[in-house]
Amino acid sequence: MSQKDEVYSKIYNDYYKRVFSFLHKLCRDYDTAADLTQETFFQAFRSFGSFSGKSDMFTWLAAIAKHCYYKYLRKSGRDYTYAGADYLVDMYFDRNDTDPETEYIKSEMKAAVQKTVKKLPSKYRDVIVLRIYADLSFKQVGEALGISENSAKVIYFRAKNKVKEELKNEYSL
Numbered sequence: 001m002s003q004k005d006e007v008y009s010k011i012y013n014d015y016y017k018r019v020f021s022f023l024h025k026l027c028r029d030y031d032t033a034a035d036l037t038q039e040t041f042f043q044a045f046r047s048f049g050s051f052s053g054k055s056d057m058f059t060w061l062a063a064i065a066k067h068c069y070y071k072y073l074r075k076s077g078r079d080y081t082y083a084g085a086d087y088l089v090d091m092y093f094d095r096n097d098t099d100p101e102t103e104y105i106k107s108e109m110k111a112a113v114q115k116t117v118k119k120l121p122s123k124y125r126d127v128i129v130l131r132i133y134a135d136l137s138f139k140q141v142g143e144a145l146g147i148s149e150n151s152a153k154v155i156y157f158r159a160k161n162k163v164k165e166e167l168k169n170e171y172s173l
Contacts, residue, residue, distance in 0.1 A: 008045055009056060013147050016041075025133040026069050036072060040065040055143035062134040063144040066126065109167060118165040123147075124159035132155050 001009070019040055024033035044051075044064050097159055117125060123145065130141045131152070141152040 008048075011044075012041055015058055016154055018058055019065050022062055022134045023065055023069060026129070027072075032072070036065065036068050039068045043142075055140060058134075059136060059140040059144045062130060062136060062140075066129055066134075066144075075109060083089060113167055116163050120159055120162060124155055127152055127155045128159050 007011075016037065020033055020037045021035045023040070024030065027033055027036065040061060044061055051057075064143040119127070120128075126145055128140055130136045130144055133136070136144065137157070139149040141147075141156070142149040145152065147155075
């Protein structure tokens with residue numbers, strides 16, 4: 001095995017689980033997440049020469065994974081918020097609570113989150129994806145998007161407030 005292959009293999013082994021977890025949180029489908037993870041590493045290794053080291057390896061891989069996910073959504077004709085709203089709304093409900101009233105409220109909230117997130121500027125959506133789903137620090141989000149850490153915090157705060165306000169207006173939460 002060449003030295004280059006050893007480096008690729010180490011990166012793959014070190015980061016596969018985190019990249020897969022990030023993508024699984026986004027798409028909520030095991031097979032799709034596995035496919036997108038493979039595509040992420042394929043794209044990363046194709047463009048490895050462009051990795052400048054200004055961010056850590058996972059931050060760079062998460063940015064590539066995000067682009068792979070968006071490309072997948074465009075090709076499949078799905079909306080950006082296809083699964084993201086499920087994840088956000090599920091954070092507020094007990095998973096074991098499946099009575100019809102709760103399920104109805106959850107479906108209504110998901111629609112409201114989708115509508116709100118769809119209206120957000122793309123940079124707001126990118127910050128939300130990297131912060132919530134990839135679990136990146138604000139510094140890492142900034143590095144991935146080419147903005148300052150403080151800008152990432154401000155954008156996240158504004159996006160979160162817009163989503164909260166929509167839910168508050170819709171559901172009196």
